[in-house]
Amino acid sequence: MKLIKYIPLFIILIVTSIVSAQETDTEDGRDPGHINGNRFRQMYNEFSTPNMYRTASGAPGANYYQQQADYKMDIELDDKNAKITGFETITYTNNSPDELEYLWVQLDQNVREKDSKTSLMSSGTVGGADQPSGVVGKYFGGGFDGGFKIVSVKGEKGANLPYMINQTMMRVEMPKNLQPGEKFVFSIKWWYNVNNHVTDRARSGYEEFSDGNRSYVIAQFFPRMAVYNDVEGWQNSQFWGRDEFALPFGNYEVNITVPADHIMDGTGVLTNRKEVFTKTMMNRYNEAKKSYDKPVVIVTQAEAIAKENTFATTKKTWKFNATMVRDFGFASSRRFIWDMMSVKIGNKDVMAVSLYPKEGNPLWEEWSTIAVASTLKTYSRMTFDYPYHKAISVHAKNQGMEYPMICWNYGRPNEDGTYSERTKYGMMSVIIHEVGHNYFPMIVNSDERQWTWMDEGLNTFLQYVAEQDFGEWYPDAIAPNKSYPSRRGPASKIVNYMSGDQNFIAPIMSKGLTTYQFGNNAYGKPATGLNILRETVMGRELFDYAFKTYANRWMFKHPTPEDFFRSMEDASAVDLDWFWRAWFYTTDYVDIGVKEVKKYFVTSKMTSQIKEMMEARGMTESDLPPLVYFVEEGSDDFEESMRNVKVEDVPTLKEYMMDNLTADERASLKKPNFFYQITFEKPGGVPMPIIVKYEYADGSSETVMYPVEVWIKNDLKFAKVVASEKEIVKITVDPNQETADIDTSNNTWPKRKKLGEFNKFKEKVKG
Ligand SMILES: [Zn+2]
Numbered sequence: 001m002k003l004i005k006y007i008p009l010f011i012i013l014i015v016t017s018i019v020s021a022q023e024t025d026t027e028d029g030r031d032p033g034h035i036n037g038n039r040f041r042q043m044y045n046e047f048s049t050p051n052m053y054r055t056a057s058g059a060p061g062a063n064y065y066q067q068q069a070d071y072k073m074d075i076e077l078d079d080k081n082a083k084i085t086g087f088e089t090i091t092y093t094n095n096s097p098d099e100l101e102y103l104w105v106q107l108d109q110n111v112r113e114k115d116s117k118t119s120l121m122s123s124g125t126v127g128g129a130d131q132p133s134g135v136v137g138k139y140f141g142g143g144f145d146g147g148f149k150i151v152s153v154k155g156e157k158g159a160n161l162p163y164m165i166n167q168t169m170m171r172v173e174m175p176k177n178l179q180p181g182e183k184f185v186f187s188i189k190w191w192y193n194v195n196n197h198v199t200d201r202a203r204s205g206y207e208e209f210s211d212g213n214r215s216y217v218i219a220q221f222f223p224r225m226a227v228y229n230d231v232e233g234w235q236n237s238q239f240w241g242r243d244e245f246a247l248p249f250g251n252y253e254v255n256i257t258v259p260a261d262h263i264m265d266g267t268g269v270l271t272n273r274k275e276v277f278t279k280t281m282m283n284r285y286n287e288a289k290k291s292y293d294k295p296v297v298i299v300t301q302a303e304a305i306a307k308e309n310t311f312a313t314t315k316k317t318w319k320f321n322a323t324m325v326r327d328f329g330f331a332s333s334r335r336f337i338w339d340m341m342s343v344k345i346g347n348k349d350v351m352a353v354s355l356y357p358k359e360g361n362p363l364w365e366e367w368s369t370i371a372v373a374s375t376l377k378t379y380s381r382m383t384f385d386y387p388y389h390k391a392i393s394v395h396a397k398n399q400g401m402e403y404p405m406i407c408w409n410y411g412r413p414n415e416d417g418t419y420s421e422r423t424k425y426g427m428m429s430v431i432i433h434e435v436g437h438n439y440f441p442m443i444v445n446s447d448e449r450q451w452t453w454m455d456e457g458l459n460t461f462l463q464y465v466a467e468q469d470f471g472e473w474y475p476d477a478i479a480p481n482k483s484y485p486s487r488r489g490p491a492s493k494i495v496n497y498m499s500g501d502q503n504f505i506a507p508i509m510s511k512g513l514t515t516y517q518f519g520n521n522a523y524g525k526p527a528t529g530l531n532i533l534r535e536t537v538m539g540r541e542l543f544d545y546a547f548k549t550y551a552n553r554w555m556f557k558h559p560t561p562e563d564f565f566r567s568m569e570d571a572s573a574v575d576l577d578w579f580w581r582a583w584f585y586t587t588d589y590v591d592i593g594v595k596e597v598k599k600y601f602v603t604s605k606m607t608s609q610i611k612e613m614m615e616a617r618g619m620t621e622s623d624l625p626p627l628v629y630f631v632e633e634g635s636d637d638f639e640e641s642m643r644n645v646k647v648e649d650v651p652t653l654k655e656y657m658m659d660n661l662t663a664d665e666r667a668s669l670k671k672p673n674f675f676y677q678i679t680f681e682k683p684g685g686v687p688m689p690i691i692v693k694y695e696y697a698d699g700s701s702e703t704v705m706y707p708v709e710v711w712i713k714n715d716l717k718f719a720k721v722v723a724s725e726k727e728i729v730k731i732t733v734d735p736n737q738e739t740a741d742i743d744t745s746n747n748t749w750p751k752r753k754k755l756g757e758f759n760k761f762k763e764k765v766k767g
Pocket residue numbers: 433437455456459
């Protein structure tokens with residue numbers, strides 16, 4: 001402890017300067033005070049208080065509950081008139097501790113009602129041109145008579161129930177209040193005209209082909225129970241067409257009657273396969289169950305083409321049973337080609353399935369089912385084993401939309417069957433994304449109406465992981481020596497958005513309907529944030545375990561944002577409040593740079609700076625123990641004592657300190673010839689670890705990550721002293737662009753324009 005003698009002096013000097021600064025601040029006697037604006041403060045103000053439903057650790061609490069809605073439905077698709085009729089019986093179970101006075105049922109089809117308010121709320125300008133049907137639709141009350149026609153709402157014994165419809169929400173009154181633990185059974189008879197989803201840009205409807213045939217992708221097609229829970233009460237926020245859904249889990253028995261020559265599939269287990277399959281289809285199906293490496297065609301393109309002019313007038317009823325699903329969707333057409341293959345997930349076989357009209361080929365027969373299989377493998381590894389027995393990808397023009405076990409996807413080759421890489425990867429990406437939605441929000445059932453990012457952000461993040469994994473499961477799918485061209489995920493891809501006009505950026509933690517730039521806000525930014533947590537802040541091991549914990553805790557349940565944020569911290573022991581606040585609750589961006597670099601050498605000769613300080617206190621050099629002094633390159637002291645010293649002859653600390661050090665200390669000193677005081681600046685609001693690449697004169701380099709906590713006490717700058725044996729010639733912050741730094745012009749030292757000056761200086765040192 002020989003150095004201790006002179007430490008007090010420096011402490012005195014430092015303390016003196018701090019004290020005098022404080023005196024200046026409070027000279028006028030006022031202390032205006034402040035609230036805690038530290039970017040690392042805990043999120044007690046933003047987060048809801050943990051309770052018996054949702055714990056502080058982010059897991060479901062002891063009194064967690066969720067409502068259940070079971071459906072029995074008879075549906076008929078009238079292909080000739082493009083009309084769907086339905087009769088459904090809902091058994092609603094009140095698992096909440098609350099008495100319910102009424103029930104809310106969602107009527108999503110009402111956005112296409114003739115007098116829907118959806119068109120009134122959308123602003124518009126006169127375009128240069130439009131199709132006549134578009135003009136009629138937009139400005140003359142709509143040429144299309146959509147929306148639910150509710151025929152009856154009845155109780156279990158057949159008595160009519162009073163109901164009121166407010167746009168897309170229907171309030172149903174019960175004969176008496178529904179007590180905790182009770183069930184209420186009621187039925188709704190309805191029908192509606194099916195819209196053309198291609199001209200409508202809707203997520204459900206039909207596409208009409210030139211031969212007069214249609215292919216239907218049908219969803220939001222039946223009155224669906226709204227969610228009632230501890231967070232929102234009834235989630236009866238109106239559907240405006242873009243923001244998605246909040247739905248309770250339940251069991252479904254659905255009979256769907258379609259023309260006899262249609263091929264169809266939907267959510268759930270097909271329970272009467274032998275009635276609706278031909279013998280040939282049955283044999284092919286049994287073969288598909290044993291095929292793990294390539295799809296087996298159940299209905300061939302030739303068979304589909306042969307039916308193009310049949311227009312059957314007879315009907316067939318397909319029967320489905322689904323347990324623990326939050327919704328139901330189906331697709332039907334006589335033009336569908338159908339293929340399937342088995343995927344091993346855990347110790348279970350899951351069927352990967354594709355349905356597509358011939359317009360999708362050859363792209364779809366080549367890659368759709370493979371993409372489904374690949375998705376199930378990656379997502380199951382990152383979350384939990386896929387619990388359903390099948391996952392279907394249906395080809396529908398311009399669609400990308402998800403339902404339990406089934407989804408609609410775009411991607412169509414040119415008419416001559418050729419397709420670009422862009423079309424192929426676009427199609428594979430949308431399939432990965434929509435099949436991936438089975439995990440979020442179909443199973444980890446978040447409230448999409450409220451928080452778009454909870455399913456889209458998490459899913460887009462996993463989509464990126466699955467895309468990068470694709471080639472490992474199916475090497476033939478990716479062009480040789482190429483990696484999957486992901487559109488979202490890497491940090492650098494969100495920079496444009498985060499550096500954009502702040503008037504048109506909303507925090508991620510905004511209700512879907514109130515955000516700007518939907519894709520960037522709810523998909524890209526949260527996905528990128530999770531990718532940064534995984535690759536840079538937490539590391540894969542900590543992140544993956546925590547992410548999996550969240551997924552498993554909330555599988556088949558209804559999580560909130562806090563449940564996610566808390567679970568990620570709870571399972572990793574990484575305090576992430578700073579990250580959630582900055583990335584999810586603000587529109588701040590990342591910008592970290594090198595502000596200043598000062599280079600020092602050691603000398604035994606007292607520098608003028610210290611000499612002045614000593615004199616001011618009436619002390620002389622003899623009052624001090626032997627010291628080494630730091631002399632800044634370019635200073636007067638430097639000019640005087642070091643200007644002619646060659647770089648290899650620069651004195652080292654070792655030469656001055658021998659007497660004062662133990663043998664061990666001497667050995668560990670080696671040769672720190674160079675001392676750098678590096679000041680990093682943070683013009684951006686988001687704290688981030690500082691990743692720094694140091695490049696040395698001998699051509700070697702080293703990358704160091706200073707933890708994000710360096711910003712706790714000073715949000716604007718952070719100084720670091722680096723003692724180096726080798727001369728540093730270049731410093732780069734975030735060299736691999738993994739933090740979404742929006743301005744890289746301040747990321748390097750020396751700055752390009754000052755290069756001349758630096759070289760001149762280097763020459764001086766070298767003599
Ligand atoms: Zn999505």
